[in-house]
Amino acid sequence: MSIASSESPSLSSAAHHVWRLLHLIRSYWTPLLKGILLGPIVGFLGMATPYLSKLLIDEVYPSQDVGLMHVLVGGILGVTVASTAIRYLQRIYNVHFEVELRNKIRLLFFNHMQHLPTSFFNDHKVGEITSRFKDASGALITLTTLFRTSITQGIYLLLVPPFLFYLHWKLAIVAVIAIPATVAVVTIAGNRWREAWQDASEAYADLYAHNVETLSQIRMVKSLSVEHTMFERARDHMTRATETHRRSSNIGEAVQAANDGLRSFNMALFTWLGWTFILDGSLTLGSYIAFTAYVGFLYDPLKQLVDLYAKLQQSSVNLWRMFEYLDIEPEQDPTRVYENVPTPIKRRLYGKVELRDLSFGYDDEAILEEVNLVVEPGESVAVVGPSGSGKTTLLRLLSGLEQPTCGDILLDDTEMDALPLADVRRQVMPVWQELTLFEGTIRSNLTLGLDDVTDAELDRVTKLCQVYDVIQNTENGYDTAVAEWGASLSGGQRQRLVLARALLRKAPVYLLDEVTSNLDMETEAALLPAMFEALQDETVLFVTHRVESARYADRICVIEDGRVVGYGTHDQLLSTCSRYAGLCDATPLPMAA
Structure with missing residues (x-):
């Protein structure tokens, strides 16, 4: 029998588990930061392209200055090549780092599990236990992606608004108002989202436990000719998993739809005001095009962070499920197996x-x-x-x-x-x-x-x-x-x-x-x-x-x-x-x- 809590982690509990995971992987902080710090470089380089495009329209086109055009186009090419190269190095580094880190966490979790007392395994199904290996590695990758994306895209969220106000402060107010509105939507939906993911995670764990138990005893299943019964049970588990997954997905899609609606309304208002300012001469066409590009730099990172927030709801549940088992006291110190040679026997027995x-x-x-x-x-x-x-x-x-x-x-x-x-x-x-x-x-x-x-x-x-x-x-x-x-x-x-x-x-x-x-x-x-x-x-x-x-x-x-x-x-x-x-x-x- 699998024993699991029906309560979902609160926001403060989720944050606590995130901090515990960071502490758990503290030996990997340095390589993690190395990968993350490449993000700001890409961010700074990306900020240059819209402004160079603005100069092409507002300076080169009116003056027909071919020399300046060559310089600006060469600058755009250099920035693009540099950004592409850095992104490539960052992806290669992150893939290697994440694979190693994910496998380390899986190994740590496995080692802890094998040191738990047998009474734990009397009360938990093997399939349900193994489902948490996936929870642990999935949560880890989501969180490392969150940190990396937060730094990389956070650069845009910090640098873009000043550029927007520099280009046109009235239009900038309209553009940035979407940020607090988006934060409000995802925050309001957060608790229900986590509860739905909790139900879905437990439903899939029960399904996985049933499948593992059935296949591990397949000879008995065939001998009794109970394939139909086992299929019915699997279908019941699958139905519950599908329903809970659909419910959590519906909440996520509702949040996404609300944010898309806010963004569409904001873009329509921003476009109408922008062309109004162009027609009255208070905004140049080059500034407007640069402004539009910078708004993309603002909204795209915001959308990525919202998507990551959705994954974070699932990861907070997965982390809770992982630490629920890691917090069970083992019967022996799990670190003892890290030695290449088992510790010599300290007390030899004679047999009484x-x-x-x-x-x-x-x-x-x-x-x-x-x-x-x-x-x-x-x-x-x-x-x-x-x-x-x-x-x-x-x-x-x-x-x-x-x-x-x-x-x-x-x-x-x-x-x-x-x-x-x-x-x-x-x-x-x-x-x-x-x-x-x-x-x-x-x-x-x-x-x-x-x-x-x-x-x-x-x-x-x-x-x-x-x-x-x-x-x-x-x-x-x-x-x-x-x-x-x-x-x-x-x-x-x-x-x-x-x-x-x-x-x-x-x-x-x-x-x-x-x-x-x-x-x-x-x-x-x-x-x-x-x-x-x-x-x-x-x-x-x-x-x-x-x-x-x-x-x-x-x-x-x-x-x-x-x-x-x-x-x-x-x-x-x-x-x-x-x-x-x-x-x-x-x-x-x-x-x-």
């Missing part, structure tokens, strides 16, 4: 695990209650119990993916919260039921995050996990391609590769969650004895539904309704724990020798 009155739940629903357990270094403990009893939750707490509501987890007699989380994650190695593989090769999946792994080490763990022969029978061995999510492999093959990947890490503590659930009995019977023998010096907590598999462990922990109801060896539990005896009676399968 202790739970003291450990409880966990969601809202009012208790999952685990007052669990007490001690596992000595090198000891293996199987965790059994009915579905929903809290077995997997127990492993999630031990791996630091969830935080207990009360009670303590101790590793080597030290509270887990007192240990660096990165150290815990690298030494407490879980293998989950979700068989997660990345697109790449078998080798890249096995050695994920590891350097200098030899083929001999790969052979050792793949033989141990009964997947060596499968790999060797492929054309490219360890370099065989793996599709996204490991879709090119069977469930059993994926499970054995995921287990091999974990064993390659040589961690002191292993948390194994149903690691043989996709294996046939023959493969499981070959894998489990070899695995427990290989891990005899490591601490292992082994969750399983198969009681016969649990007997490979040194001890067995029985959980029911979130509580430990039995703990001991197989023989001890048969005589002391009726729940365990019932589980054994329900699965009377012979144990492999």
Whole structure:
């Protein structure tokens, strides 16, 4: 479920987010200013052309001065060539700068997201989260464009009015009156505009989330033949997105129409007055033509700024959506990954695990209650119990993916919260039921995050996990391609590769969650004895539904309704724990020798 606020950012909040973004990219201020400062040069050069044209009409034409004509035309050519060259350099510089800056922001956002706690991802859809990457980069480009355009076009807004008053002050008053009128229109419409863009952004995020979720589970969709249902849901999301986008666009078009109407009325009045002054002799034709050109320099930048203001309404929403997630406190410092080499482990673990009155739940629903357990270094403990009893939750707490509501987890007699989380994650190695593989090769999946792994080490763990022969029978061995999510492999093959990947890490503590659930009995019977023998010096907590598999462990922990109801060896539990005896009676399968 995606949780998003329905409130749109206020104008002050939008300005605050703009300032926060500027602070975020402060290391890029210098190159940004370099690109922006080329704008005023273009602005100053552009101001010269209308005045040179005025001189051609008012001075050269009456006097027939060919020499002056050559000078003025040459000046116009020089100004035009210089402006074109500077604009070209500015565009090239800005494109390179914006691409780098946009990708840096995307990378920063991604890095922050991957350091958020798993509880965040329980409440948010992946598609909705990824939609905010586009929000972040889009807002950044709009704002850099706004700053650049404000400086470049702001030069005209500052320099043009004095020229207009110099040429004819009465006509200038009529020309500049459009500025405050335009500002008033866009300011009045601003709040409604942002609210409409907020609704549209959330609607598109929901649509994107639905599409990503559907395509990521396309095999299930096809197996159930529910393409029509998924299409109907997509169409509902698209309808809402279209309606909200149309509403925001209507507001933008209304603002644009109002400004165009003001500009048309102003131009008509300006033209009528201009020719009136020409006819009564108080304004020359050259001055009027120059005046008209300067008015274009005034109105065109104004129109560009109004258009940018429209984009700014959307960007203010996008920035709010970006900072909404960036403001969530990560479970680890995201900057730690900027080092070329991971920080060495500060506290080496021997493998003792202790739970003291450990409880966990969601809202009012208790999952685990007052669990007490001690596992000595090198000891293996199987965790059994009915579905929903809290077995997997127990492993999630031990791996630091969830935080207990009360009670303590101790590793080597030290509270887990007192240990660096990165150290815990690298030494407490879980293998989950979700068989997660990345697109790449078998080798890249096995050695994920590891350097200098030899083929001999790969052979050792793949033989141990009964997947060596499968790999060797492929054309490219360890370099065989793996599709996204490991879709090119069977469930059993994926499970054995995921287990091999974990064993390659040589961690002191292993948390194994149903690691043989996709294996046939023959493969499981070959894998489990070899695995427990290989891990005899490591601490292992082994969750399983198969009681016969649990007997490979040194001890067995029985959980029911979130509580430990039995703990001991197989023989001890048969005589002391009726729940365990019932589980054994329900699965009377012979144990492999």
